[in-house]
Amino acid sequence: MTDTSNARASVVVVGGGYGGINAAKALDDIAVVTLVDPTEAFVHNVAAWRALVEPEWLDRIFFPYEHLLANGRFVRDRAVDVDGRRVTLASGEVLEPDYLVLATGSSYPFPAKTEERNILSARLRFRGAHEALLAAERVLIVGAGPSGLELAGEIKSFYPDKQVTIADVADDILTGPYDQALRDELRRQLDALGVELRLGQALSELPSAAPATLDTIRITTGDGTELVADIWFRAFGVRPQSEYLDGGSHTDSRDERGYVRVDEHLRVVGETNVFAIGDVSDADRDTAGAASRQAGVVAANIRALITGEAELTSWETLPPIIAIPLGPEGGAGSLGDGVAGPATIADLKGRAMGIGHYAALFGADAALEAA
Numbered sequence: 001m002t003d004t005s006n007a008r009a010s011v012v013v014v015g016g017g018y019g020g021i022n023a024a025k026a027l028d029d030i031a032v033v034t035l036v037d038p039t040e041a042f043v044h045n046v047a048a049w050r051a052l053v054e055p056e057w058l059d060r061i062f063f064p065y066e067h068l069l070a071n072g073r074f075v076r077d078r079a080v081d082v083d084g085r086r087v088t089l090a091s092g093e094v095l096e097p098d099y100l101v102l103a104t105g106s107s108y109p110f111p112a113k114t115e116e117r118n119i120l121s122a123r124l125r126f127r128g129a130h131e132a133l134l135a136a137e138r139v140l141i142v143g144a145g146p147s148g149l150e151l152a153g154e155i156k157s158f159y160p161d162k163q164v165t166i167a168d169v170a171d172d173i174l175t176g177p178y179d180q181a182l183r184d185e186l187r188r189q190l191d192a193l194g195v196e197l198r199l200g201q202a203l204s205e206l207p208s209a210a211p212a213t214l215d216t217i218r219i220t221t222g223d224g225t226e227l228v229a230d231i232w233f234r235a236f237g238v239r240p241q242s243e244y245l246d247g248g249s250h251t252d253s254r255d256e257r258g259y260v261r262v263d264e265h266l267r268v269v270g271e272t273n274v275f276a277i278g279d280v281s282d283a284d285r286d287t288a289g290a291a292s293r294q295a296g297v298v299a300a301n302i303r304a305l306i307t308g309e310a311e312l313t314s315w316e317t318l319p320p321i322i323a324i325p326l327g328p329e330g331g332a333g334s335l336g337d338g339v340a341g342p343a344t345i346a347d348l349k350g351r352a353m354g355i356g357h358y359a360a361l362f363g364a365d366a367a368l369e370a371a
Helices: 018-027 045-053 055-059 119-135 146-158 180-193 288-307 342-350 355-362 364-370
Strands: 010-014 032-037 041-043 062-064 073-076 079-083 086-089 099-102 138-142 163-168 196-199 217-220 226-229 231-234 274-276 322-325 331-334
Touching: 010 018, 018 032, 018 099, 018 288, 018 355, 045 055, 045 119, 045 146, 055 119, 062 119, 062 355, 099 288, 138 146, 138 226, 146 163, 146 180, 146 322, 163 226, 180 331, 274 288, 322 342, 331 342
Parallel strands: 010 032, 010 099, 032 073, 099 274, 138 163, 138 231, 163 196
Antiparallel strands: 041 062, 079 086, 217 226, 322 331
């Protein structure tokens, strides 16, 4: 039974990505929750590549934050300093909740993620990139990680006549803790789609043209091969957004890459009531799935602290689970039991891209308003 005398504890969640929205939603019934984010709406980044090649998806991937919480509030602002549980916002407002969740995520090149602050400007930027892609005959993708592979699959699935090249200094695609069988299956499908791989050679430089814009691109690889394209996309460069911790008591709470150090309960090291989840923390790999699961652990732990009814839950590092669609009907993944093929990945992610879950989380009104 919940101790109602403690039911009005306050929680501030800084950041409205996958971790932040799930943590805020899970605590909305037991605490006074404030969600802080500088943008107007949650962007379902998992479907961003699909929105690039099929703009109809722009009506499905934006969900205004004001529809998320039934009891709490959304503050459209940016944290500029966090010291202990004290959060100073760009507007000058200061929040000092009983519990603080840092969920500011990471930055990543457009269009996998967008820095636009409102739905209208984000849609306009996506549509501009789409028009540039339509006009291009040759596409260069720099980066052979999950994002680069997925983007190549999307482009070739929707525009099979376009020439698509992936370049990476690594000797193989998908570096990381994955079985070679997964790489082999993805390479087989990429070859069938007609995607060209240029691996194992550094580029002389990145293109001078802005990514996702139409321009003439000519660059060379380390062995002197010239790569020519009409548009290019940057598919590398994750950076945790933790600059607000540059001063105060959290100065030493980050590692050399900028990730926030957390303990087994996802509390910021040295803190009792301050947690960090998702891409900004060092708990696990940077994925939407990990952030969402960490939100569940932190929500359970804050609930336990409020009620005093349970032991804290520990985070268990996830196995290297991944699902990489190559268009709506292709792709492969590692789901814990061998290599998952195109049919499984299409059912799991490729066709619907998880849109239904977020429409339900925000409610039908949010989906209608975003459209």
